[in-house]
Amino acid sequence: MNTRLIEELKSYKNLQVVAVSKKRTKEQIDEMAKTGLTTFGENRVQEFLEKYDPAYTWHIIGHLQTNKVKYIIGKVDMIESLDSEKLALEIEKQASKQDLVQKVLVQIKISNDPLKTGLAYEEAASFLEKISTLKHIQVKGFMCVATHTEDMDLVAKEFEAMHSLYTEMKAIYPQIDTLSMGMSHDYKIAIEHGSNMVRIGTALFE
Numbered sequence: 001m002n003t004r005l006i007e008e009l010k011s012y013k014n015l016q017v018v019a020v021s022k023k024r025t026k027e028q029i030d031e032m033a034k035t036g037l038t039t040f041g042e043n044r045v046q047e048f049l050e051k052y053d054p055a056y057t058w059h060i061i062g063h064l065q066t067n068k069v070k071y072i073i074g075k076v077d078m079i080e081s082l083d084s085e086k087l088a089l090e091i092e093k094q095a096s097k098q099d100l101v102q103k104v105l106v107q108i109k110i111s112n113d114p115l116k117t118g119l120a121y122e123e124a125a126s127f128l129e130k131i132s133t134l135k136h137i138q139v140k141g142f143m144c145v146a147t148h149t150e151d152m153d154l155v156a157k158e159f160e161a162m163h164s165l166y167t168e169m170k171a172i173y174p175q176i177d178t179l180s181m182g183m184s185h186d187y188k189i190a191i192e193h194g195s196n197m198v199r200i201g202t203a204l205f206e
């Protein structure tokens with residue numbers, strides 16, 4: 001566990017930290033929680049359900065299949081990986097059944113990696129408008145994964161573009177307050193470019 005990094009992250013004002021606990025054991029999660037970091041990110045539903053503990057706050061950060069939504073509503077605080085209208089409709093349906101409002105982030109595919117999921121940047125505005133009628137979904141902002149590269153200028157450019165999108169959409173939808181970007185290798189650049197939520201796994205747990 002990287003206590004120096006934990007202290008560093010705590011020193012930022014207005015920064016939420018999601019400790020990405022995929023592939024970590026429940027014991028490691030409990031240890032991390034003792035440091036005060038109690039929000040955990042999981043990318044697979046099955047793995048999340050095995051480790052779920054209502055004492056902590058949980059985010060789903062990986063691509064979510066519609067048939068899995070019913071297992072997580074009521075357990076996850078935030079779904080960070082909303083990337084299609086079909087998924088939005090299923091979240092709406094399941095959240096409505098439990099009479100709750102599910103917080104979500106819209107995942108934007110900002111990188112040029114063909115394997116990465118997410119909505120196209122250009123589609124974000126019309127997507128938000130389309131799903132704004134859904135009463136059991138509250139869009140809190142955006143999530144992205146930057147291109148995995150040594151080219152930090154490219155990464156900075158991508159984060160900057162995300163920050164502009166966030167600022168523009170926040171002006172239209174006042175409930176938007178979260179920009180989730182930055183992982184182990186690029187969280188500093190992300191914070192410099194306006195991120196207020198980082199998702200860090202490797203650097204925290206190792």
Ligand SMILES: *Cc1c(COP(=O)(O)O)cnc(C)c1O
Pocket residue numbers: 020022043061062145183184185199200201202203
């Ligand atoms: C795994 C993962 C992270 C954390 O990555 P690290 O490099 O381990 O910090 C962040 N976001 C998403 C979407 C992930 O899948």
